[in-house]
Amino acid sequence: GESVGLHLPTLSVQEGDNxxxxxxxxxxxxxxxxxYKQESGKGPQFIIDIRSNMDKxxxxxxxxxxxxxxxxxxLQIAATQPGDSAVYFCAEIEWEDSSYKxxxxxxxxxxxxx
Amino acid sequence: ETGVTQTPRHLVMGMTNKKxxxxxxxxxxxxxxxxxxxxxxxxxxxxVYNFKEQTENNSVPSRFSPECPNSSHLFxxxxxxxxxxxxxxxxxxxxxxxxxxxxxxGPGTRLTVx
Numbered sequence: 001g002e003s004v005g006l007h008l009p010t011l012s013v014q015e016g017d018n019x020x021x022x023x024x025x026x027x028x029x030x031x032x033x034x035x036y037k038q039e040s041g042k043g044p045q046f047i048i049d050i051r052s053n054m055d056k057x058x059x060x061x062x063x064x065x066x067x068x069x070x071x072x073x074x075l076q077i078a079a080t081q082p083g084d085s086a087v088y089f090c091a092e093i094e095w096e097d098s099s100y101k102x103x104x105x106x107x108x109x110x111x112x113x114x
Numbered sequence: 115e116t117g118v119t120q121t122p123r124h125l126v127m128g129m130t131n132k133k134x135x136x137x138x139x140x141x142x143x144x145x146x147x148x149x150x151x152x153x154x155x156x157x158x159x160x161x162v163y164n165f166k167e168q169t170e171n172n173s174v175p176s177r178f179s180p181e182c183p184n185s186s187h188l189f190x191x192x193x194x195x196x197x198x199x200x201x202x203x204x205x206x207x208x209x210x211x212x213x214x215x216x217x218x219x220g221p222g223t224r225l226t227v228x
Contacts, residue, residue: 032215043116043204043219044157051213089157093215099169100210101147102217104157 008087010109019077021108023090028071030092034102035064035075039086047075047088077110085112117141118220120205126226127195135190135223137205145208146188147217148180152201163188195227 013019025033031052036044050057050064050073057064063076073090087109091102118139127133139146148160162170163182177199179191188205202224206217 032213034216036219041221043118043206043221045116045219046216049214049216096170099145099162099164100215101159101162101170102215103159106156 008107008109010111012111012113013080014113015080015082017080019075019080019084019110021075021077021088021110023073023075023105023108025071025073025090025092025105027092027094027103028068030094032093033064033066033073034091034093035062035073036089036091036104037084037086038089038107044089080110080112082112082114085110116218116220118205118207118218120203120220120223122223123221124224124226126228127192128228129195129197131195132191132193134192135203135205135225137188137190137220139186139188139205139207139218139220141207141209141218143207143209143218144185146182146185147206147208148188148190149204149206149219150201151204151222157204161190192225195225197227200225200227 034049035047037047038044048059048064061078065074087107089104089107091104093100121136144165146163150158159172160174161180166182177194181189202222204222205220208217
């Protein structure tokens with residue numbers, strides 16, 4: 001049969017507007033979350049993280065919101081710029097004994113229109 | 115640059131070839147990871163090494179063989195691969211500090227199996 005690539009949700013925004021990228025996570029026991037940005041031809045780059053004892057954390061032009069009740073995470077980018085065009089991944093931490101691993105979501109593609 | 119380098123950046127190999135991917139981190143981290151990123155699936159964790167000891171083997175076929183000679187270097191030995199193994203292979207490193215579990219990714223090796 002024909003191979004089908006992973007369909008990434010795409011968010012298209014006008015330059016200068018704010019962007020909101022959403023993520024649902026699965027493990028209610030997860031106590032740490034990260035957002036990564038991946039530009040074409042590069043590896044994922046850290047944007048911001050948040051612990052489960054927080055609802056909100058702000059960085060430079062970015063804000064992460066955590067809603068533990070509905071297991072939802074969002075990344076808000078203020079005044080979106082062309083350089084923000086990339087695929088954005090959320091990840092939750094999973095512990096096993098004293099070691100951990102990050103479980104990544106499938107990603108959202110952000111396109112910034114000039 | 116993230117402090118994690120990977121070579122080669124691109125590799126084309128036949129199904130009967132043997133090749134190795136190399137990763138080096140210059141960050142003094144104690145954990146290193148191999149991930150597979152394909153068009154069909156989200157970022158998949160393959161192997162984890164903590165202090166040179168393998169702590170995770172995520173049901174990866176034996177045609178992928180990791181090696182971690184020291185905490186700065188990680189290899190992925192490849193033999194008798196299949197076309198479905200074509201993907202971007204990402205290396206990452208981390209060291210938990212101050213409650214941050216950020217993983218630093220290299221640029222990846224784009225592997226094509228013919």
